[in-house]
Amino acid sequence: MLEVLRRQLSEGIFEKVVGPDRADHARRIHEAPGPRLFADDRPIRHVHADHAMFIGGLRALLLQSLHPLAMAAVAQHSDYRTDPWGRLQRTSLFLATTTFGRVEDAEKAVARLARVHRHIHGTAPDGREYRADDPHLLAWVHVAEVDSFLRCHRRYGAEPLDDYDGYVADMAVVAEAMGIPDPPRTTAELEKRLQSYRGELEGTPEAREAARFLLFKAPLPLLARGPYGILTATAVASLPVWARIPLRLPYLPISEATGVRFAGHALMRGMRWVTS
Numbered sequence: 001m002l003e004v005l006r007r008q009l010s011e012g013i014f015e016k017v018v019g020p021d022r023a024d025h026a027r028r029i030h031e032a033p034g035p036r037l038f039a040d041d042r043p044i045r046h047v048h049a050d051h052a053m054f055i056g057g058l059r060a061l062l063l064q065s066l067h068p069l070a071m072a073a074v075a076q077h078s079d080y081r082t083d084p085w086g087r088l089q090r091t092s093l094f095l096a097t098t099t100f101g102r103v104e105d106a107e108k109a110v111a112r113l114a115r116v117h118r119h120i121h122g123t124a125p126d127g128r129e130y131r132a133d134d135p136h137l138l139a140w141v142h143v144a145e146v147d148s149f150l151r152c153h154r155r156y157g158a159e160p161l162d163d164y165d166g167y168v169a170d171m172a173v174v175a176e177a178m179g180i181p182d183p184p185r186t187t188a189e190l191e192k193r194l195q196s197y198r199g200e201l202e203g204t205p206e207a208r209e210a211a212r213f214l215l216f217k218a219p220l221p222l223l224a225r226g227p228y229g230i231l232t233a234t235a236v237a238s239l240p241v242w243a244r245i246p247l248r249l250p251y252l253p254i255s256e257a258t259g260v261r262f263a264g265h266a267l268m269r270g271m272r273w274v275t276s
Contacts, residue, residue: 025093034102037173043163044170047153048099051271055264056145056152057091058235061214063144063243065207067200070140072124073132075206081213098174110177125204139180143194146171150187152238155261156268203246211247227267234264 038044047053065071074080080087097109120132130137150164161167165186175183184190215232236249237256244251252260 025096028105029096029101032102032105034104036100037103037106038099038170042170043161043167044099046159046161047149047157047167048095050153050157050159051268051275052152052156052158053095053149054231054271055156055234055238055268056149057088058214058231059152059238060145060148062211062235062239062247062249063148064141065210066203066243066246067137067140067197068126068202068204068207069124069128069130069134070137071204071207071210072122072130073120073137074210076122077120077132080210098177106174107177110174114178125206133179135179135181138178139175139183139193140197140200142171142175142178142180142183143190143197146184146190147194148238150190152235155238156234156264158268158272198242201243201246203248208247211249227270230263230267233260234267237261237264 065074078087094109094113098106101109114133117132117138121130123129132138146168150167153161154164168187168190169185172183172185184193215236218228220228236244237260239249241251
């Protein structure tokens, strides 16, 4: 009975994160012969194979929403309200392909994303024009992702990583392929680049609406709402205070250092059991 439950939960998780074609994607990414961008022992493989990516991915979306131009592109060109899992599946497939897939497939994934970005442009509510292929905007999305994946792995990863600088350097390889100039290659450079965007960030109505949707309105079956609540609380607790204030997210240091952190570790252990 327990094994049946574990299998059902596992199927449900992968259905949401990877999509209905997950078996085909897995075979192509992991089993197809050919050279890879990253060797088996590279830090990027260690981090991206860990379940802490679930927390890091949600944190990244919240952090990225603080750039008004990035958020305008999402609000005007994304169907996240009607198909939130589709966006998640496309992102997870891109990360899996560039991290674990053949060089040929990784290059195709980058080229495909670049073609999509070329068609995403418009005018933000504040009157500024934006383009999704703007290197400056791409760099913001990149550093927000890398910072989120790194910090959440440090806190909730199953096994610690000695070389987080190596992880940032690995991610820079993908960033350069996407046309991002001089991406950060160390944790110190990452922090400096992230801080350089602070003056451009704000909690727009679109960003706060997206945060509310992600945290409270994501379409989920009843059984998944409890674990998802822990996931969202853990993601919010991992954000710096300066990122929470404009999104009107709470800051409860005592609860976050005890209850939320304990629940986050318990959730990760549960997810590792479910998907083992």
